[in-house]
Structures are given as structure tokens and as C-alpha cells.
Amino acid sequence: MSLNAVSADPFEKLDAELSAVVNDRSHPLASLSVLAVRDGKVVYQKQFGQRFIDPARPGKNRPADQNTLYRVASISKLVTALGVMKLVEEGKLNLDADVSVLLGYELRNPHFPARPISLRMLLSHTSSLRDAGGYYWASTHSLKDVLLPAGPLYGKGAMWASNAPPGEHFSYTNLNSGVIASLMERAGGERFDRLMRRLILDPMGLRGGFNPADFTSAELQDLATLYRKRTEADGKEVWNPGGPWVAQVDDYSQNAPISRAGPDYLPGSNGTLFGPQGGLRISAIDLGKIMLMLMNRGEHEGKQILKPETVAAMFAEQWRQDGRSADDNRGLFNAWGLGNQHFLDLSAPGRGDRLVEGGGFKGVGHLGDAWGLTAAFVFDPVTRAGAIYLIGGPGADPESYQGIYSSRYRYEELIMTALYRHAIRTAAAEER
Numbered sequence: 001m002s003l004n005a006v007s008a009d010p011f012e013k014l015d016a017e018l019s020a021v022v023n024d025r026s027h028p029l030a031s032l033s034v035l036a037v038r039d040g041k042v043v044y045q046k047q048f049g050q051r052f053i054d055p056a057r058p059g060k061n062r063p064a065d066q067n068t069l070y071r072v073a074s075i076s077k078l079v080t081a082l083g084v085m086k087l088v089e090e091g092k093l094n095l096d097a098d099v100s101v102l103l104g105y106e107l108r109n110p111h112f113p114a115r116p117i118s119l120r121m122l123l124s125h126t127s128s129l130r131d132a133g134g135y136y137w138a139s140t141h142s143l144k145d146v147l148l149p150a151g152p153l154y155g156k157g158a159m160w161a162s163n164a165p166p167g168e169h170f171s172y173t174n175l176n177s178g179v180i181a182s183l184m185e186r187a188g189g190e191r192f193d194r195l196m197r198r199l200i201l202d203p204m205g206l207r208g209g210f211n212p213a214d215f216t217s218a219e220l221q222d223l224a225t226l227y228r229k230r231t232e233a234d235g236k237e238v239w240n241p242g243g244p245w246v247a248q249v250d251d252y253s254q255n256a257p258i259s260r261a262g263p264d265y266l267p268g269s270n271g272t273l274f275g276p277q278g279g280l281r282i283s284a285i286d287l288g289k290i291m292l293m294l295m296n297r298g299e300h301e302g303k304q305i306l307k308p309e310t311v312a313a314m315f316a317e318q319w320r321q322d323g324r325s326a327d328d329n330r331g332l333f334n335a336w337g338l339g340n341q342h343f344l345d346l347s348a349p350g351r352g353d354r355l356v357e358g359g360g361f362k363g364v365g366h367l368g369d370a371w372g373l374t375a376a377f378v379f380d381p382v383t384r385a386g387a388i389y390l391i392g393g394p395g396a397d398p399e400s401y402q403g404i405y406s407s408r409y410r411y412e413e414l415i416m417t418a419l420y421r422h423a424i425r426t427a428a429a430e431e432r
Contacts, residue, residue, distance in 0.1 A: 011044055011046075011422060011423065013422055014044065014046075014418055014419070014422035014423060015046060017414075017418040017422070018032065018034065018046065018048060018415060018418055019048055021411055021414050021415055021418075022048040022049050024411075025241065025242070026241055026396060027241065027394065027395065027396045027401050027410075027411055028229075028241055028394075028395035028396070029048075029049060029391055029392065029393065029394060029395065029411060030049055030050060030053065030226070030227040030245055030372070030391075030392040030393040030394075030395070031047070031048065031049035031050055031051055031064040031068070031224060031391070031392030031393075032047065032048040032049055032064070032389065032390070032391055032392065032415070033045075033046075033047045033048075033064055033066075033068055033070065033283070033284040033388075033389070033390045034046055034047075034284060034387070034388065034389045034390075034415065034419060035284045035285065035287070035288045035387070035388040035389075036386070036387050036388075036419045036423035036424050037288065037291060037292065037295070037379065037384070037385060037386040037387070037424070038384075038385050038423065038424050039383075039384055039385070040292065040295050040296070040384035042288055042292070043423055043424075044419070044422075044423040045066065045284065045285060045288070047063070047064040047065050047066060047068060047284075048064065049063070049064055049392060050062060050063055050064065050392075051063065051064040051065075051068045051222070051223070051224040051225065051392065052224070052225050052251075052253065053225070053227065053245045053247075054253075055244040055245065062221075064224065064392070065222075066283065066284075066285050067207075067222045067283060067285075068222055068223075068224050068283055068284075069207065069208045069219060069222050069223045069224060069281040069282055069283050070224045070226075070281065070282065070283070070284075070373060070375070070390040070392065071224075071226060071249060071250055071278070071279065071280070071281050071370075071371065071373060072278075072280050072281070072282055072287070072368050072373070072375050072377075072390060073278045073368030073369055073370035073371070073373050073374075073375060074174075074277060074278050074366055074367060074368045074369065074370070075280065075287070075365075075366045075367070075368040075375055075376075075377045076177075076210070076275060076276060076277060076278045076279055076280035076368075077177055077276070077277055077278075077339055077366060078339050078340050078365065078366040078377060079196070079200065079280055079282075079290065080177060080180065080181065080184075080196070080276045080277075080280075080339065081123060081314060081338055081339025081340065082199075082200050082290070082305075082306065082314075082339075083184060083195065083196050083199045083200050084119070084123065084180060084184060084338075084339065085306055085310050085311075085313070085314050085338070086199045086200065086305075086306060086310075087184060087187050087188060087199070088310070089306065089307060089310050092187040092188065093119060093183065093184070093187050094119065095118065095119050095120040095123075095338070096118050096119070096120055097118060097119070098116035098117070098118065099116075099117055099118060099119055099122070099179065099183055100116065100117075102183055102186050102187060103144075103179075103182060103183065103186065103268075104186070104268075105144050105148065106148075107147060107179070109128045109129075109160045109161065109165065109166060110149055110157060110160060111128075111160060111161070111162045111165075112128065112165035112166065115128075115165045115166045115167065116166070117166045118166075118167075119180065119183060120318065120338065121166050121167055122176040122177075122179055122180050123176070123180065123318075123338040123339045124170070124318035124319050124336050124337070124338060125170050125171060125172050125173055125176060125319070125333075125336060126166065126167050126168065126169060126170055126171075126318075126319055127166055127173070127176055127179075128160060128161040128164065128165060128166040128169065128171075129159055129160065129161070129173050129175045129176055129179070130158065130159055130160065130161050130171060130173055130175065131159075131173050131174050131175055132158035132159060133146065133155060133157070133158040133159030133175070134146070134159070134175075135173075135174040135175040135177070135178055135272060135277065136178070136272045136273075136275070137153065137270060137272055138260070138273075139260060139261045139262050139265045139270060139273055140262075141153060141270060142269045142270055143178060143179065143182055143269065143270045143271065143272065144269075146159065147159065147179075159175060164325070168325060169325050169326065170319050170321075170325060170326035170327070170333065170336065171326070171327045172327070172329060172333055174277040174278070175272075175277075176277075177271075177272075177276040177277035177278075178270075178271045178272035178276065178277070179271065180271065180276060181271025181272070181273075181274070181276035182268055182269070182270065182271030183268075183271070184271065184276075185267035185268040185269075185271055186267070186268035188267075189267065190267055191261060191265065191267050191273075191274070192210065192267075192271055192273065192274050192276060193209060193210040193211035193214065193274040194211075196209065196210055197209055200305065203300075203303065203305055204286075204289055204290070204293065204300050204303075204305060205289075206282060206286040206289065206290075207219055207222075207282070207283065207286060208223075208280070208281040208282040208283065208286070209280070209281065209282075210274040210275060210276070210279050210280055210281075211259060211260075211274050211279075212250070212252070212257035212281060213256075213257045213258055213259035213260075214259070215257070215281075219281075220252055220256075220257070222283075223250050223252065223281060224250065224390075224392050225247050225248075225249070225250050225251040225253075225392075226247070226248045226249050226250055226371045226372045226373050226392055226393045227245040227246060227247055227248060227372055227392060227393035228245075228246055228248055228372040228393050228394060228395070229241055229243050229244070229245055229246060229394075229395040229396065230246060230397070231243075231246060237397075239395075239396055239397040239400075241395045241396045245393070245395070248371045248372045248393065249371040249372075250281070260273045260274060261273050261274070278368070278370050284388050284389075284390050287377055287388050287390075288388060290377075291377065291379050291386050291388065293305055293306075294311055294315075294379070294381070295379060295381060295384045295386070297311055297312075298310060298311045313338065314337060314338045314339065314340065315337045315338075315340060315364050315381065316337060316338070317335055317336070317337060317342060318336055318337055318338060319335065319336045320334065320335045320336075320342075321333070321334040321335065329407070330350065330351050330352075330407035331346060331348060331351035331352045331353065331407055332351075332352070332353055332367075332406075332407040332408075333353070334346055334353055337364060339366075340364050340365060340366055341353075341364065341365060341366055341367065342363075342364050343355055343361075343362055343363050343364070343365070343378060344362060345359050345360070345361065345362045347359060347405045347406060348405075349404065349405070350402050350403060350404070350406075350407065351406070351407050352405065352406045352407060353406065353407070354405050354406045355376075355378060355387075355406070355416055355420070356413075356416055356417045356420040356421070357404075357405055357413065357417045361378075361380070361385075361420055361424070362380060363378040363379050363380045363381075363385075363386065364378070364379065364380075364381065365377040365378035365379055365386075366378075367408070368390075371393075372392070372393030372394060373390065373391060373392060373393060374391045374394075374398070374408075374409060374411075374412055375388075375389060375390045375391060376388065376389055376412065376416060378416075385424045386424075387416060387419045387420065387423075387424060389412070389415050389416065389419070391411070391412070391415075394409075394411070398411075
């Protein structure tokens with residue numbers, strides 16, 4: 001091959017593969033933002049598709065770019081855990097204390113009333129709380145109205161597991177995050193969204209946050225609307241890959257966002273308000289800054305955001321699958337830290353936590369899946385390699401496009417594998 005035949009862009013093939021995934025006519029994606037880290041440095045970042053789509057006026061469409069903010073779903077839990085660990089550093093939270101003391105009421109699973117619940121259990125999804133009773137309530141309600149048997153919203157107590165006591169069974173649960181945010185508000189003395197700004201987002205210079213009502217006009221312009229090509233007809237879900245994109249969430253083109261908390265909201269009473277489990281809006285670029293901070297043992301641009309020992313404690317394994325003490329989840333969850341998943345590279349057809357085709361990439365981090373968005377934030381703290389993808393919504397039913405070697409959707413597998421092969425894995429590794 002002549003030198004003139006060699007592409008000047010080392011990522012030309014990666015660009016083409018990712019573009020093909022986004023523009024697949026059978027399984028199109030509204031938008032995609034990706035970032036790859038190798039040897040502790042960002043080596044690739046790219047955006048595809050549209051962050052805002054106006055079906056009546058295509059000229060008003062806005063493409064995704066490096067400033068685009070996505071509602072990153074459950075990746076929010078990992079970022080929330082950073083705020084938790086900062087408060088632990090400050091001595092305002094204790095990972096192993098009975099949370100009842102700080103909440104101001106006794107939080108107990110009524111099936112196992114002698115077993116206290118700790119913040120460590122909440123962060124590692126072993127608290128015995130469940131989502132069957134819901135995980136969001138308006139500011140007119142207190143969380144204790146839901147969690148306590150005498151509470152007006154307790155109902156049949158579906159939020160409490162009866163099969164295992166706290167600390168003995170893993171079950172991925174969004175409600176844990178609402179309790180965690182309530183504890184943070186009690187410890188920090190302010191509303192969760194503002195507390196996270198003070199503890200983590202502002203010190204790192206990150207845009208976005210948990211409350212679009214407080215965003216600047218520029219941040220609102222940069223916010224990605226999440227889409228699906230899905231409608232309801234006769235009570236049934238209808239997907240049409242060739243049809244129009246239908247906005248699901250974060251479309252503020254007509255009306256400005258409204259804060260979920262009223263002026264009389266009492267911090268600590270209802271931590272579900274601002275979506276600690278899934279309400280963070282942030283860009284792939286800024287998630288990359290968080291990833292590098294964690295790789296660098298808590299340091300960001302010469303500033304120590306978290307202590308090295310805090311980062312180590314956060315990613316220390318708290319739970320591992322033993323075949324008995326967890327819900328199945330198609331083999332997706334096999335080990336957990338404090339607010340983060342450990343990916344063990346386990347695979348079976350349509351099952352498992354394997355990240356890339358053929359295996360070989362283990363890591364820690366979190367996945368996201370809500371309102372059409374699917375996302376991943378995963379890195380290996382030893383090799384200091386990592387990948388982020390944020391998908392703005394599918395045009396075909398993702399359940400009809402299941403993964404081949406994992407429990408994720410096929411387009412997620414294709415994106416992560418492309419990032420790994422063309423940006424993360426070094427040339428030397430490819431030669432081996």
C-alpha cells in the first residue's frame with residue numbers, strides 16, 4: 001500500500017462504523033455521543049444525529065455536538081455516589097450506621113424488623129427495598145409517607161422484599177436512590193440538586209445538573225430531547241422505523257422546565273424529587289472528565305475532588321453473584337461496588353455483562369436505560385482505558401434487537417465493540 005493510500009484520519013473507520021449504526025434504516029438512532037479513553041487520555045470523541053428534531057420544520061433540527069447534554073438515566077446513580085462519598089469524607093455521612101438516625105424515623109423492612117439498613121446497603125442494592133411500590137413522589141409528600149407501614153402511601157408494602165433481609169440479597173432498585181438523596185439532604189442541609197452542584201459539579205466545572213429549571217439558556221439549548229419512533233394505537237405499542245421521531249422527555253421547545261420542588265420544600269423529606277437515580281443531564285465530554293478524575297485517584301486538573309482512599313472504597317467490591325442471592329436480570333448484574341457495577345466479562349447468548357465482542361474488556365461503571373436513552377460509562381482503573389456512549393433513542397423496538405453476547409441491545413454491543421477495537425485497544429494489543 002502506498003503512503004498516499006493511508007488515511008490521514010486514524011479514526012475514519014470508527015466514524016464510518018458508528019455512523020452506520022446510527023443510520024441503520026431498520027434500527028435508526030436519534031443521536032449518539034461517544035468518548036474513548038486510552039492510557040488515561042481522551043483519544044476519541046464524536047457525535048452523530050440530532051439532539052432536537054422538528055418533524056414539521058427540518059430546518060429547525062439541531063445536530064448533536066460536544067456540548068450536548070443528555071438525561072443519562074442510571075449513570076446518574078454513579079454521579080450521586082460521588083456526592084455521597086464527599087459527604088462521607090466530610091464526616092457528615094457514615095456508610096455503616098443505621099440510616100434511621102439521620103432520617104429521623106425508623107426505617108425497617110417490616111418482614112425483618114430487627115435488621116437495620118445502612119447507606120452501604122442502599123448503595124450496593126442490598127437494602128431489601130424494591131421498586132414495586134414506586135420510586136418518585138411529588139414534593140407534597142414525604143418519603144416516610146411511603147416507607148412506613150402507618151404512612152398514607154404505604155399501600156400493601158410492595159416496596160419491601162419478603163424473601164431476604166437487608167444485606168443478604170441483591171436487587172437493582174431505583175428507590176434506594178431516593179432514600180440516599182434524602183440522607184444527603186439531611187446531612188448537607190440543602191436540596192439534592194443544589195447539593196450536587198456544590199459538592200461535585202461546580203468544583204469540576206461541569207455543565208448541566210439534576211434540575212433543568214435552573215439551567216442557563218445555553219444549557220437548555222444544548223439539551224438533547226430523547227426520542228422513540230413509537231406510538232400507541234388501540235392500547236398497543238406500535239413502532240415504525242420509517243416514521244417520525246416522537247419526543248419522550250426533555251423537549252422544552254414550547255414550554256420552559258418547571259422545578260419539581262416548591263418554595264416550601266423541606267430538604268431531607270423527599271429525596272426522590274430531582275431524580276438521583278436517573279435525572280442527571282450531562283454531556284459525554286463532562287462524563288469523560290469524571291472518568292479521568294476517578295482514574296487519577298480523585299484528582300481533576302490539579303484539584304483533589306475526592307481522596308484516593310475514597311475512590312478506592314467506592315469501587316471496592318461489595319457484592320458478587322453466587323447464583324442464589326440476586327434477581328436474574330438476564331445475567332447482567334454480577335458484582336457491585338458503592339454506586340457502581342463491576343463488569344466481569346461473563347457471556348452467553350443474549351445474557352451476561354460482557355462489554356465487547358470476543359471479550360477482554362473488564363471494568364467498573366454504570367449503564368443507563370430510560371425514556372429511549374441507553375448509555376454506558378465503563379472504565380478499567382488498572383489499564384486506564386474507558387468508554388462512554390449516550391444514545392438519544394431508538395427508531396425500532398429495542399426488544400426486537402437483542403444483543404448477541406450480552407443482555408444489552410445489539411446496537412449497544414456494536415457501538416462499544418467499535419470503540420474498543422478502533423480507539424481503546426492499542427496497536428500492540430491488536431498485533432498480539
